[in-house]
Amino acid sequence: MPELPEVEVVRLGLAAHVTGRTVAAVDVCHPRSVRRHLAGELDFAARLAGRQIRAAQRRGKYLWLDLGDEQALLAHLGMSGQMRIQPPGAIDETHLRVRLQFADGGSELRFIDQRTFGGLSVEEVVDGLPIPVAHIARDPMDPCFDPDSVIAGIRQRRTGLKRALLDQTLVSGIGNIYADEALHRAELHPLSPAGSMRAPHWEALRDGIVGALEAGLSNGGASIDDYRDSRGEQGSMQDEFLVHTRAGEECPRCGGRILRIVVSGRSTYFCPECQTRLRRRRKPRVARAAK
DNA sequence: CCGAAAACCTGAACGC
DNA sequence: TGCGTTCAGGTTTTCG
Numbered sequence: 001m002p003e004l005p006e007v008e009v010v011r012l013g014l015a016a017h018v019t020g021r022t023v024a025a026v027d028v029c030h031p032r033s034v035r036r037h038l039a040g041e042l043d044f045a046a047r048l049a050g051r052q053i054r055a056a057q058r059r060g061k062y063l064w065l066d067l068g069d070e071q072a073l074l075a076h077l078g079m080s081g082q083m084r085i086q087p088p089g090a091i092d093e094t095h096l097r098v099r100l101q102f103a104d105g106g107s108e109l110r111f112i113d114q115r116t117f118g119g120l121s122v123e124e125v126v127d128g129l130p131i132p133v134a135h136i137a138r139d140p141m142d143p144c145f146d147p148d149s150v151i152a153g154i155r156q157r158r159t160g161l162k163r164a165l166l167d168q169t170l171v172s173g174i175g176n177i178y179a180d181e182a183l184h185r186a187e188l189h190p191l192s193p194a195g196s197m198r199a200p201h202w203e204a205l206r207d208g209i210v211g212a213l214e215a216g217l218s219n220g221g222a223s224i225d226d227y228r229d230s231r232g233e234q235g236s237m238q239d240e241f242l243v244h245t246r247a248g249e250e251c252p253r254c255g256g257r258i259l260r261i262v263v264s265g266r267s268t269y270f271c272p273e274c275q276t277r278l279r280r281r282r283k284p285r286v287a288r289a290a291k
Numbered sequence: 292c293c294g295a296a297a298a299c300c301t302g303a304a305c306g307c
Numbered sequence: 308t309g310c311g312t313t314c315a316g317g318t319t320t321t322c323g
Contacts, residue, residue, distance in 0.1 A: 077317095078316090079300090079315080168318085
């Protein structure tokens with residue numbers, strides 16, 4: 001599924017191929033893919049025609065094309081969404097949902113999405129963010145990302161570490177794959193209480209998160225299911241997974257047996273030998289009545 | 292505040 | 308061969 005590294009690879013492709021170009025025609029092949037555009041598919045198409053794309057931007061797993069005038073074409077790839085650059089004559093893909101043609105008559109931008117959990121919409125931009133992105137936390141690749149305050153936020157949660165990492169309002173861009181990979185790198189158990197971390201733990205977690213995401217990015221993303229970049233190329237990160245999808249295999253660090261459990265309804269892979277399960281700290285909270 | 296569960300969707304994998 | 312069932316997962320929403 002597309003998480004931060006995959007979405008960033010797509011963003012780079014779009015930045016190279018659609019910035020500066022003017023939208024000529026929009027073809028919505030499947031209305032569900034624009035369901036988040038509440039004014040309907042006709043309005044969606046009308047708001048794009050004639051607009052020039054200024055830049056391709058991203059926060060967490062959200063991607064948007066800046067249209068100027070405080071508006072943007074917002075995309076979320078969901079679990080199977082792709083943004084592809086294709087020659088105008090290319091055969092329609094089976095799950096082609098939206099097609100954008102440009103005034104220069106060159107390559108098209110196609111949104112392809114088998115499971116239709118993703119979608120496109122034209123959104124108002126406020127303070128640099130499309131409105132649906134306003135509640136999403138900064139991601140670890142953001143120049144203003146502040147690891148210390150994020151870790152502080154995680155530690156305040158009375159929940160398990162993996163669940164906290166998946167909460168896009170705490171830190172964005174981490175999905176099921178990179179949560180498992182980051183926790184393995186940090187040698188932390190996915191069910192450890194978030195409030196139980198001490199300095200060495202959160203330093204390891206911070207490094208684990210950044211390390212896992214950077215590995216994903218430098219490998220062009222992970223292609224399990226149908227992730228492809230804007231040219232249709234697969235990434236190779238799936239071959240580099242330390243634990244994700246590797247139940248029963250040996251832990252690359254200690255040789256232990258990798259386990260699969262379910263956390264928040266999601267498959268979770270970890271090594272029970274070297275990923276420490278911390279215990280809840282006594283009185284992690286406050287301060288009864290300061291009076 | 293926490294968290295489980297449902298809803299949305301389709302193709303692959305599996306059982307018989 | 309083929310039909311039916313199960314599963315996967317990001318986000319939002321609902322409910323306890």
